[in-house]
Amino acid sequence: MSGIIYKIVPEDVWQKAKLAGVFDGAPVDHADGFIHFSTAPQLRETAARHFAGQQDLLLVAVDGGLLGDDLVYEVSRGGALFPHLYARLPLSAVLWEAPLPLLADGTHQFPELSDAAV
Structure with missing residues (x-):
């Protein structure tokens, strides 16, 4: 499996990674x-379960095909396969980053994704 995968990350953590030139998590x-x-279809539930009510988040899109054998899809929530990276994330694999603003109802507003609906 490959394709675009996504990381929800606090903006301050991501900015430190950009300064370091690599994201170690x-x-x-x-x-x-x-x-x-x-994956794109998993994003809303991930945000709701693990980032509910949190502000100052970014959504980072990554080309999973550039991560090689260190990227493993493993069974997690509800039996779904989730991408897990067993290495540091090279910033060269990052396609884009976008703010993930918090809406009045406490959910996050996602940007439009081209590879799958969220």
């Missing part, structure tokens, strides 16, 4: 031993 990733990603 957020605190939850460090705790679990891999960097968590979602």
